[in-house]
Amino acid sequence: MSLAEADRSIADIMAELGQKARIGAKALAIASPEQKRTALITAAGAINAHRKKILAANAKDMEAARDKGISKAFLDRLELTDARIDGIIDAVRTIAELPDPVGATIAEWDRPNGLHIERVRTPLGVIGVIFESRPNVTADAGALCIKSGNAVILRGGSDSFHSSHAIVECMLDGLHLAGLPVECVQLVPTTDRAAVGEMLKGLNGNIDIIVPRGGKTLVARVQDEARVPVFAHLEGIVHVYIDKSADLEKAVAVTLNAKMRRTGICGAAETLLVHQDVVTTHLKPIIEALIAKGCEIRGDATVMSLIPTAKPATEQDWRTEYEDAIISVKIVESLEAAIAHIETYSSHHTEAIIAEDPAAVEKFFNQIDSAILVHNASTQFADGGEFGFGGEIGIATGKMHARGPVGVEQLTSFKYRVRGNGQTRP
Amino acid sequence: MSLAEADRSIADIMAELGQKARIGAKALAIASPEQKRTALITAAGAINAHRKKILAANAKDMEAARDKGISKAFLDRLELTDARIDGIIDAVRTIAELPDPVGATIAEWDRPNGLHIERVRTPLGVIGVIFESRPNVTADAGALCIKSGNAVILRGGSDSFHSSHAIVECMLDGLHLAGLPVECVQLVPTTDRAAVGEMLKGLNGNIDIIVPRGGKTLVARVQDEARVPVFAHLEGIVHVYIDKSADLEKAVAVTLNAKMRRTGICGAAETLLVHQDVVTTHLKPIIEALIAKGCEIRGDATVMSLIPTAKPATEQDWRTEYEDAIISVKIVESLEAAIAHIETYSSHHTEAIIAEDPAAVEKFFNQIDSAILVHNASTQFADGGEFGFGGEIGIATGKMHARGPVGVEQLTSFKYRVRGNGQTRP
Structure with missing residues (x-):
């Protein structure tokens, strides 16, 4: 964080992040399937090319976490290895090659008056992902959101900040090369916990959905406080x-x-x-x-x-x-x-x-x-x-909109296209 | 309202309504298509048979409204005539004859490991409908909810209370004859405005969706205060x-x-x-x-x-x-x-x-x-x-779950059915 940024309140920083995300979302909503695929294939290549930089960033996170005396299970989730980076690259490539959900026709039919009606998929807008210290979520969630035409605001655990930042840099390389605004994928630039509170309030209407990824305490807080819809499961009994x-x-x-x-x-x-x-x-x-x-x-x-x-x-x-x-x-x-x-x-x-x-x-x-x-x-x-979704941003147990594994299709809404030849309603 | 009921707080009355609705919803969720069709065809027949009673109840509402000096446009919306009752009967019969959405397969596919996955429609649960003094909404909303397997709590404008009550009685005849619990369709038994506030809070988790039907003031209040998802449009520019x-x-x-x-x-x-x-x-x-x-x-x-x-x-x-x-x-x-x-x-x-x-x-x-x-x-x-939906409970401009005209399909969620022959995950 720069000194100038430190002077600004968390609320201001987050509000600006929201505004930028909305601009990114508008561009991404009308991006071509090829642009989105290019962004993801390029990002996967960048993760491969910048492997050493990502591992170095992760080593920094690991060292700080060890100094804090954090649990072994936690360290295991935080740690990146060459094999795990290979897994991240594979996941991003798999998502890149999925059929593009945006613009896909879900249903179509004709009316007796000659109107032809289609229901087609559209992006949801801006997704806020709040996750604990698993750096791979940065790439998974970023890739699923880009593919589904949604901008994403990523708020990772503070212990994985450097790892997440290094991975996001690679996603931005992809967006840049594809001619898409870098505002499509943003990592919250502060580890202040107040940033989560701002996201849960919805950033002045600039977050459409919140997805929490982590333990029960995180999910319960998000479900309790969020003023925007949440895709989540509290537990799996x-x-x-x-x-x-x-x-x-x-x-x-x-x-x-x-x-x-x-x-x-x-x-x-x-x-x-x-x-x-x-x-x-x-x-x-x-x-x-x-x-x-x-x-x-x-x-x-x-x-x-x-x-x-x-x-x-x-x-x-x-x-x-x-x-x-x-x-x-x-x-x-x-x-x-x-x-x-x-x-x-x-x-x-x-x-x-x-x-x-x-x-x-x-x-x-x-x-x-x-x-x-x-x-x-x-x-x-x-x-x-x-399930064959090529990845998931989480599993939802609610009944509104998404349910079960949340893949790219569940990250879309729809609109109707009605085609006529001059029909008026009697 | 009985004297005993008058003694109870609005919160208690509404909480009990919510509990009953949940019981109704569980029964309706597993009702057969034929049971739901029978309930609606019978209800339509009862509205026809009790036409005089409904018109008398409406006359009582109209008289009280006139005494209050209510506007002509309002009186026009409140008034029932034989032709309007015919329209209500037609609407209920049309909904009765729609394909049953519950259990319908939305998508199905096979996985390389032999698992067969289906996504099938399920009801949402309990719908709360808050509407102004248009008695026909009682029948429309009730019929759409029954068809989609959802229990409904109806809160009509206080000026249409007698008209709505007479129509709900006919819906209950239908549920009764079909062997379905009468708790599937409930009219809020008080005209106290605090009842709306309780519905917006979600009746302890016993309302899943709120649908407001009325002017901008009503919709804005519902969108602002509701703690449960809302299907609505504030305006149509x-x-x-x-x-x-x-x-x-x-x-x-x-x-x-x-x-x-x-x-x-x-x-x-x-x-x-x-x-x-x-x-x-x-x-x-x-x-x-x-x-x-x-x-x-x-x-x-x-x-x-x-x-x-x-x-x-x-x-x-x-x-x-x-x-x-x-x-x-x-x-x-x-x-x-x-x-x-x-x-x-x-x-x-x-x-x-x-x-x-x-x-x-x-x-x-x-x-x-x-x-x-x-x-x-x-x-x-x-x-x-x-659009060919056979009716609508409203039009939604949000992007979550329902969008555009909200018919029986949009009043459903879905679940996955996975069929195997002993598969375990490697």
Whole structure:
């Protein structure tokens, strides 16, 4: 920050950022698909070319973080390596090659009076992304916003400031070469936390959507304080239900993967529901597989009686996202009881049913109101990349506008184009 | 209101209404298409059967309104006649026969790992509709919400309370016969204005969307105070642009219809922009046609010099929704100047271009960010019925979720259904 900037209030700095973003958004909204693709391909090349500079900036962030005595998990998220930079480059290139969503026709039809109506995608405007110290979000979010024709204001964790700054410089190279205003991607130039408060107020109408990426504390603050719409999920209390028609092999493999592949992601299972008719056949093999992988079991009375090492599950367990190698297990007397449990305790993120009976699957799919419902597959597929979106800016559990993985299509709105030949309304 | 109810606070009454609505919404979300159709067909039949009762209730409202010395325009909106009741019955029947949006597949695709992913429509939940004294909104909004699987809380103008109540009774007959909870459609049982404030706060999370239907004062209050998303438009500053390639006959017919068919609706034109190259050929015939229909002209210097009866347009005229037989007229030097004017002054509702040059139309369609863009047809087609939606709960100018006419599809969200055969994530 320059001395002149230090003299200005955070509110002024942020308001100006908002005005610039709106100007960037207007240009980006009418940019050609080729311009946006060029910007991203160039940015990916610049990240590759400036690899050493990015790693040096990251080393500076890492050193400062270590000096502050920050946790190992945090340092792991902050650290960039050559392999991680390769991952960032791949992600930006993948997004560059996605079909351009802007201008795509979502629906079209003719009216009896000869009017032809089309509904076509348009950008949303300006997206504010507030994230914790994971430098890759800078590139992912920047690329998804450019592709969808939206300007972005990035506010990264203060501990990743230098890393994020070095990556943003590469995004700006791309915008510049494509003839697009550099205001399309802006990194908040101050680590003052008041900047977040300003973003949540919407920068005088110059932020259209806020996307928080980080832990529950961040997401809760954003959901609570934001005066603009938010795409987010507070938590992922994800269920796997083993129906009485479940195939044993699928039940074991899917539950194990849903819980243990990675325990810290939002699509990881937290609660296992097992139909009482398959307790004798299915419960033990599933639980044993989980225990063999190091998972702690917290069960209801029946589970406790069958699994000697299980701890008792309390009411609080059904409401808990462990983000760890722990699972709560309950025996249910019917599919309906499983649905009722899920509708009571779920965070409406992702739920799976393991079943061979199509009627059970349909009932589960129809009656549960979660963003993602999965049949005979792992809940850890709840991810924009796995959905084929080429990336995601986050996963939303709200029902307004975006739901589930938020990719480039979900970052668009639409408008109507009506074509006539002189029609007047009677 | 019973004496017991009078003793309770408005906040308590409204909170209970919210809880009941949520219960209704859960039942309606999983109701079959046939149940919803039956509810609406039965409701339409009940409105027909109870016509005398509805007219008597309306007479009571009209008498009270007259005693209060209320304006003629207001009384006209409040009054029900046999013909208007026929219109209400037709609207409910039309909505009943629309394809059911809930469960409809919006998109589906396969992943390389064999997963099949579908995006299907789901209801939003509970819609709060706040409207002024037009009793037909009771039936329209109720029918659109039932069809889209949403419970609705209706808060009509206090002057139409008896009329709305009589119509809601008929909707309840329909729900009852279809085996659906009567909590799906609730009329706020008090005319206390504090009830609106409670709705805007969201009834403890039991209202998902607010739709205001009425004048600017109502919409502005709702947009300002609502803590839940709002589908609305504050105003319709609608433009008609006559390109240099415009066909004269179409230009005259469309402008006349866009301005004068009905001057009080949101899709009525307020500003006419004319390309300088066709001032000598097109301006006079268009203006003369408008004047012949009783329209006042407010023009820029060129218009003033050519049209003796024109008044001067001030800066404020470009920002004004007249809702009356007045039009502001400006000569522009280019298509780009027309686009710049519209992007500066428009309320982003509806804009029309009259042109024979396809390149001009494409530029207009691409560069203007309004909900509805029209080529060679009247802006007064900006209407859910005219779009083929079978009705509308309103028109939205926001870019989140719904935009343009809000019909049953726009009253839905979606969820993902993922089908596998044992897939786990590597």
